[in-house]
Amino acid sequence: DTAVSQTPKYLVTQMGNDKSIKCEQNLGHDTMYWYKQDSKKFLKIMFSYNNKELIINETVPNRFSPKSPDKAHLNLHINSLELGDSAVYFCASSQDQGTLNTGELFFGEGSRLTVL
Amino acid sequence: AQSVAQPEDQVNVAEGNPLTVKCTYSVSGNPYLFWYVQYPNRGLQFLLKYITGDNLVKGSYGFEAEFNKSQTSFHLKKPSALVSDSALYFCASINTNAGKSTFGDGTTLTVKP
Numbered sequence: 631d632t633a634v635s636q637t638p639k640y641l642v643t644q645m646g647n648d649k650s651i652k653c654e655q656n657l658g659h660d661t662m663y664w665y666k667q668d669s670k671k672f673l674k675i676m677f678s679y680n681n682k683e684l685i686i687n688e689t690v691p692n693r694f695s696p697k698s699p700d701k702a703h704l705n706l707h708i709n710s711l712e713l714g715d716s717a718v719y720f721c722a723s724s725q726d727q728g729t730l731n732t733g734e735l736f737f738g739e740g741s742r743l744t745v746l
Numbered sequence: 747a748q749s750v751a752q753p754e755d756q757v758n759v760a761e762g763n764p765l766t767v768k769c770t771y772s773v774s775g776n777p778y779l780f781w782y783v784q785y786p787n788r789g790l791q792f793l794l795k796y797i798t799g800d801n802l803v804k805g806s807y808g809f810e811a812e813f814n815k816s817q818t819s820f821h822l823k824k825p826s827a828l829v830s831d832s833a834l835y836f837c838a839s840i841n842t843n844a845g846k847s848t849f850g851d852g853t854t855l856t857v858k859p
Contacts (some may be wrong), residue, residue: 633790666851671784673836673849676843678846680845719791724845732795732840732842734780734792735847737782739789740788740789
């Protein structure tokens with residue numbers, strides 16, 4: 631069974647469209663994340679949720695809206711797509727270690743978004 | 747503020763030789779440091795982490811890392827490289843209160859037969 635799964639794996643769309651990427655983890659972890667990896671392979675955190683509550687919201691345009699219906703799912707919706715949104719988006723999860731969050735990240739396989 | 751730096755974009759080694767991928771850190775408070783590996787078109791995989799305790803940390807696939815507080819370094823090492831170790835390696839630190847991981851820019855390791 632895949633621990634962190636995201637769909638779709640590939641997404642090609644036109645500028646101005648709205649699209650969603652879904653993520654599910656079956657590890658029972660408390661915290662889920664969205665990361666963006668650009669064409670130079672740099673990784674940047676976008677959002678994190680802990681038990682459905684938004685914890686981290688980096689300086690991401692308002693066009694990006696995460697939604698966590700339960701602690702096993704974290705979806706990413708993107709409105710009015712722009713060329714610069716083309717990237718690989720990774721979902722990840724981690725388990726809190728007591729009161730500290732020192733758990734390693736478990737990543738999905740990525741969703742490659744191409745905006746034309 | 748938390749940051750990690752990977753000073754080398756690329757590391758090339760011959761199969762069978764030892765390898766080192768460098769990482770230095772700048773964190774406030776206790777450092778919590780990680781190494782991840784990314785194979786082409788795959789997600790990142792956890793290799794090892796330093797939280798506390800022994801400075802030499804052993805991880806997956808025969809990798810280990812040495813935490814050096816005086817040099818603020820956390821270099822990844824392997825005694826004998828394999829061609830299959832060729833991949834992109836990321837060092838990361840974590841802000842434990844916010845749960846936010848900060849990644850280095852990555853180092854591409856190429857092991858030649």
